[in-house]
Amino acid sequence: MTETSPTGNFHPDDAPAYESILQCMRCGFCLAVCPTYALTNRERSSPRGRAALARAVAEGKLEFTPAVRDEAFLCLDCKACSTACPSGVRVGTIMEFCRSQAQIFHPPSLPAGMLRDFILKRMLPSPALMETSMLPARLYQRLGLQWAVRRLGINRFLPGVLDKMEGILPTLGPPLRTEIPQFIPAQGKKRGRVAFFLGCAMSLVFPDVSRWTARILSQQGFDVVTPKEVKCCGAPHLAEGDRETARRLALINIDLFLALNADYIVTDCAGCGCALKEYEEILEDRADHERLRLFRSKIRDISEFLAEVGIRTEELRPVPLSVTYHEPCHLVHGQGLSGPPRQVIRAIPGVELREMKESNWCCGMAGSFAIKELETSRRILERKLANVRATGADALVTANPGCHLQLAWGVRELGMKQPVLHVVELLGRSLPA
Amino acid sequence: MLSRTIIDHLQQRVGAGNVYHEREDLLVYGYDATPEIAGLPEVAVFPENREGLQAALEVSRQEGLAVTPRGAATGLSGGSIPFQGGMVLGLTRMNRILEIDEENLTATAEAGVITVDLFNAAAARGLFYPPDPGSQNVSTLGGNVAENAGGLRGLKYGVTRNYVMALSGLLYDGTEFIAGNKCVKDVAGYSLRDLLVGSEGTLGIITEVTVRLINPPQDKRTLLAYFRDIRTAGEAVSRIIAARIIPATLEIMDKTTINCVEDYAGIGLPREMGALLLIEVDGHPAVVADEAEGVRKILEKVRADVIRQAANAEEAAQLTAARRTALSAVARVSPTTILEDATIPRSRLAETFAEIERLKEKYAIHVATFGHAGDGNLHPTAVTDERNHQEIEKVHAFFSDLYEKVLSMGGTVSGEHGIGIAKKGYLLRQFGEGGMGVMRRIKDAFDPGGRLNPGKIFLEGASSPDVRIQGGVHD
Structure with a gap:
C-alpha cells in the first residue's frame, strides 16, 4: 500500500479521518443490513462500497466526483452498518464528512445555496425566527423543496414531492417551546432534577408528545427544567454537511444546560439524543474536555432514563392494547438503545408487545431523505409497513419525530388501522388522570 | 479499457442496469475481504438469468477478457478479486430459491441466494441446511460452493461439500454442464461435481446448486470451560473426541483473544486464563443429556479451572457471548486484521498453540487465536497495520513458519478459506510440483x-513458494 497524505483528494477542512476509513476490513457483514444496498444490489451503494470510495479519495486514487457525492447523500445515515460492523467502522459518520466535502467540491447553485445557508445557518439556530418569521409547516417543506430544486430540478418527481410534503405534516398547533413552563415540580417523593432538551421537531410538530414527556418526568418524581433558550441540537447540520454551525450550536447548548445544574439532561427525540451524545466527538480539541465529558455523562433518551432510574408503576392504570415497536435508527444504531424502550413498553400494565420482523430496519425517513429520494424512501417504508401489518398489533409505537411522521403518513396512505404513538404517549395513557 | 460499443452491446444483452463501467463502480468490484490485495476490473456484469450469463461470456471470449466470478465477495483468500482485470461476473442477481423437495430432502437454488436465506427456507419446512460460514448473512450459496466453505458446525455436520448433490452452470467456452443429481447413490463416471466444489471459480461458473437437507437437532446443551494452561484445553478436546462425543460446536479462544474481548466488551471474563472452550452438543434430547454429562465429566477429570453449564437458552446465550464477540473484539484492535485458517489433525492442538506462542515471540507481533478446536481448524489472527511494511513482513514470515509446522504435522494450509491469491505459495508447499501439475492438467481440461x-x-512463473502479491490497487 502506498503511503499517502492523510486527506489525499479530500479538502483538509472537515475531511474524514483516514484511520476511521482504514479500519474497514471489507468483511461485508454490513451488506446484510443496509437498506440502500438491499434496494440497489450495487456495491458502491453499500457501507463497504462507500468506505472504499472514501478510502480511494483519501489515497488519491479517485477525485471527489459527483458519484461520491451522490453516494454520500443516498446513504440514509441510519447507522445500521455500525451495529453490524465487527471492527467499529461508522460509515454514516464518514458519509457526514463527505457531505461537508460535497459543499466544497460541488457547491449548490447560488439561489439554492443561499436558501440552504438561510435554513441551516440562520433559521434553525434561532428558534424564534423559525417559529415566527416562517410558518412551522414551511420549515420542513422548505428543506425538502430546497433539495428538490437543487438535486432534481423542476422535473417529473416534483408533483410527488409536493404531495408527500403536504401529506406528511399533521395539523400543527402552537410550538411547545413558547408554552411549556420553565419549571415543573416533581410529584410525590422527589427523586432528582432533570433538564428537558426540547427538540425543534418535537416542539413544532409533536408538542403533545413532549407535554407527555414533561408530565411523566414530573409524575415519576423529577423536577423538570425546560430552558426556552435551547438551540437546535445540530443534527440537521451534521446530516447536511454543515459541521461548523453544528459546532457553534453545540457550544451554546453545552453552556446553557450545564448551567442548569441538573442531574440528567433528557430528550424524547432520538435524533437529538444521538447528536447531543456526539458533542464530545465533534468538539474534540475545540472545547474543555472535562465539560464535554460532564455534558455527555448527563444525556439520556427518555426510555434510557426511565429504564435506568426505574419506573414507579404503583399508580399506573392498565392500557389494554397490543403494540409493535419500530426502533428509530438514531436510538438503536446511533445510541445502542434497543432494550430500554421495550422495558418501558412492558412496564405498562395491560400492554402486549408483539415484535415485528426487522424492527431495527430504517423506515425510510432519514431526515430529508423521504422528500429527496421519494421513490427509494417509499420502497423502504413499504417493507417496514408489511412487517408492521404482519403483527396484527393495535398500535405502532416508536420514539422519534422523523419516524413518527413517515410511519403515520404510510399508515394513512395504505389505509392501515394502526395509530402511531411515541413511547411516552403510550406510557401517558396509563398515567393517573 | 473497453470501448463504448462493447459496453453498449453488453447493456443491450444483459440489461442496462446490470452492467457497470464507471470508475466508482469498478473500484468497489476490485476487492473481497482479503487484506492487502485488490484488483481493478474493466467492467462488472450482473446477469439475471442463464441467457444474460451466456451473453456476458460470449463478449468476454470475443474480447479475450479474463472473467472472475463473484458472489458477495466475503472471501478471505482473494478468490473473487479480478487479478487480471477483465470482467467481474456477479452472480447476486440470480438469487431465486427454486425448490425445496421434501420427498427427496433437497433444496435447489440459484448461485446468488444468500446462505442464511436458504437456511431459513429449509427451516420453514422443518428441515436443516447445516453449513454456517461466519459470513452466512451475506455470503452466497455459489460462493460457498466455490470455496467449499466451512463454519462452526463443521465438526459434527461437515462442510459445504458434504451437502452438495448437484451443480449446473457454464464453462468459459459456453458449454453447459450438469454435475450430479438428486440420487443418494451415484457412481457414474468421474465426479465432476466434487471437482467443481472448492474450485474457486477457476473451472466453471456455477449457476445452480442442489443441496441435501437433514432433520434439525431437537435439543442442545451448552457448556463453557476456562483453563489456566491452554495445553489442558487441548487435552480436553482430545479426550472429548476420544470418548466418541462429537459436539456440534467445540470452539477455542486463547488468552490474547480472551483479553481482546474483555478490553472491548467488559463482560467480566477472567483475564488470567490461558484458554476458553465453548462446547455445544445437539441432537435427540436423551442423547444430548448423556453427551453433556460426558463432556462435563471429562472437563472435571482434566481439571478445567472453571466449568459452566447453561440451564436455559438465556444462559446459553451468555456463555456463547465471548466467542460470538471474538472477531469484533480482535478486529477493533488495529486497522488491519489478517485472519488465517491453519488446520491440523485435532490431536495436535496443544502443540500448534505452543508453536504459535513461540513464533509470536520470535517475530514480536500481535496474534490472537480462536477457532474450531474440534475439527482442528484454527484462526490465528494477526492484528497489524498495512502501512507498517516492516511489521507486515514479520506477519508474513510468522505465517510462513507456522504453515511449515502445520504441514510437518500433517495439516493443511487452508481449512475453509481457500487458496485464491493469498495462499498460492503455501499450496505449492503442500502439494509439490507433481501435485500442482496434475491440478494444472485438470484446469486446462475445463478452461484451456x-x-x-x-x-x-497456481503460482505462475515463480519458483519460490514465498512470492506474495504486494498490496494496493494495481491499475
Missing part, C-alpha cells in the same frame, strides 16, 4: 485458454 479466474491457486 486460462481465462476463467486467472491468477488463482
Whole structure:
C-alpha cells in the first residue's frame, strides 16, 4: 500500500479521518443490513462500497466526483452498518464528512445555496425566527423543496414531492417551546432534577408528545427544567454537511444546560439524543474536555432514563392494547438503545408487545431523505409497513419525530388501522388522570 | 479499457442496469475481504438469468477478457478479486430459491441466494441446511460452493461439500454442464461435481446448486470451560473426541483473544486464563443429556479451572457471548486484521498453540487465536497495520513458519478459506510440483485458454513458494 497524505483528494477542512476509513476490513457483514444496498444490489451503494470510495479519495486514487457525492447523500445515515460492523467502522459518520466535502467540491447553485445557508445557518439556530418569521409547516417543506430544486430540478418527481410534503405534516398547533413552563415540580417523593432538551421537531410538530414527556418526568418524581433558550441540537447540520454551525450550536447548548445544574439532561427525540451524545466527538480539541465529558455523562433518551432510574408503576392504570415497536435508527444504531424502550413498553400494565420482523430496519425517513429520494424512501417504508401489518398489533409505537411522521403518513396512505404513538404517549395513557 | 460499443452491446444483452463501467463502480468490484490485495476490473456484469450469463461470456471470449466470478465477495483468500482485470461476473442477481423437495430432502437454488436465506427456507419446512460460514448473512450459496466453505458446525455436520448433490452452470467456452443429481447413490463416471466444489471459480461458473437437507437437532446443551494452561484445553478436546462425543460446536479462544474481548466488551471474563472452550452438543434430547454429562465429566477429570453449564437458552446465550464477540473484539484492535485458517489433525492442538506462542515471540507481533478446536481448524489472527511494511513482513514470515509446522504435522494450509491469491505459495508447499501439475492438467481440461479466474491457486512463473502479491490497487 502506498503511503499517502492523510486527506489525499479530500479538502483538509472537515475531511474524514483516514484511520476511521482504514479500519474497514471489507468483511461485508454490513451488506446484510443496509437498506440502500438491499434496494440497489450495487456495491458502491453499500457501507463497504462507500468506505472504499472514501478510502480511494483519501489515497488519491479517485477525485471527489459527483458519484461520491451522490453516494454520500443516498446513504440514509441510519447507522445500521455500525451495529453490524465487527471492527467499529461508522460509515454514516464518514458519509457526514463527505457531505461537508460535497459543499466544497460541488457547491449548490447560488439561489439554492443561499436558501440552504438561510435554513441551516440562520433559521434553525434561532428558534424564534423559525417559529415566527416562517410558518412551522414551511420549515420542513422548505428543506425538502430546497433539495428538490437543487438535486432534481423542476422535473417529473416534483408533483410527488409536493404531495408527500403536504401529506406528511399533521395539523400543527402552537410550538411547545413558547408554552411549556420553565419549571415543573416533581410529584410525590422527589427523586432528582432533570433538564428537558426540547427538540425543534418535537416542539413544532409533536408538542403533545413532549407535554407527555414533561408530565411523566414530573409524575415519576423529577423536577423538570425546560430552558426556552435551547438551540437546535445540530443534527440537521451534521446530516447536511454543515459541521461548523453544528459546532457553534453545540457550544451554546453545552453552556446553557450545564448551567442548569441538573442531574440528567433528557430528550424524547432520538435524533437529538444521538447528536447531543456526539458533542464530545465533534468538539474534540475545540472545547474543555472535562465539560464535554460532564455534558455527555448527563444525556439520556427518555426510555434510557426511565429504564435506568426505574419506573414507579404503583399508580399506573392498565392500557389494554397490543403494540409493535419500530426502533428509530438514531436510538438503536446511533445510541445502542434497543432494550430500554421495550422495558418501558412492558412496564405498562395491560400492554402486549408483539415484535415485528426487522424492527431495527430504517423506515425510510432519514431526515430529508423521504422528500429527496421519494421513490427509494417509499420502497423502504413499504417493507417496514408489511412487517408492521404482519403483527396484527393495535398500535405502532416508536420514539422519534422523523419516524413518527413517515410511519403515520404510510399508515394513512395504505389505509392501515394502526395509530402511531411515541413511547411516552403510550406510557401517558396509563398515567393517573 | 473497453470501448463504448462493447459496453453498449453488453447493456443491450444483459440489461442496462446490470452492467457497470464507471470508475466508482469498478473500484468497489476490485476487492473481497482479503487484506492487502485488490484488483481493478474493466467492467462488472450482473446477469439475471442463464441467457444474460451466456451473453456476458460470449463478449468476454470475443474480447479475450479474463472473467472472475463473484458472489458477495466475503472471501478471505482473494478468490473473487479480478487479478487480471477483465470482467467481474456477479452472480447476486440470480438469487431465486427454486425448490425445496421434501420427498427427496433437497433444496435447489440459484448461485446468488444468500446462505442464511436458504437456511431459513429449509427451516420453514422443518428441515436443516447445516453449513454456517461466519459470513452466512451475506455470503452466497455459489460462493460457498466455490470455496467449499466451512463454519462452526463443521465438526459434527461437515462442510459445504458434504451437502452438495448437484451443480449446473457454464464453462468459459459456453458449454453447459450438469454435475450430479438428486440420487443418494451415484457412481457414474468421474465426479465432476466434487471437482467443481472448492474450485474457486477457476473451472466453471456455477449457476445452480442442489443441496441435501437433514432433520434439525431437537435439543442442545451448552457448556463453557476456562483453563489456566491452554495445553489442558487441548487435552480436553482430545479426550472429548476420544470418548466418541462429537459436539456440534467445540470452539477455542486463547488468552490474547480472551483479553481482546474483555478490553472491548467488559463482560467480566477472567483475564488470567490461558484458554476458553465453548462446547455445544445437539441432537435427540436423551442423547444430548448423556453427551453433556460426558463432556462435563471429562472437563472435571482434566481439571478445567472453571466449568459452566447453561440451564436455559438465556444462559446459553451468555456463555456463547465471548466467542460470538471474538472477531469484533480482535478486529477493533488495529486497522488491519489478517485472519488465517491453519488446520491440523485435532490431536495436535496443544502443540500448534505452543508453536504459535513461540513464533509470536520470535517475530514480536500481535496474534490472537480462536477457532474450531474440534475439527482442528484454527484462526490465528494477526492484528497489524498495512502501512507498517516492516511489521507486515514479520506477519508474513510468522505465517510462513507456522504453515511449515502445520504441514510437518500433517495439516493443511487452508481449512475453509481457500487458496485464491493469498495462499498460492503455501499450496505449492503442500502439494509439490507433481501435485500442482496434475491440478494444472485438470484446469486446462475445463478452461484451456486460462481465462476463467486467472491468477488463482497456481503460482505462475515463480519458483519460490514465498512470492506474495504486494498490496494496493494495481491499475
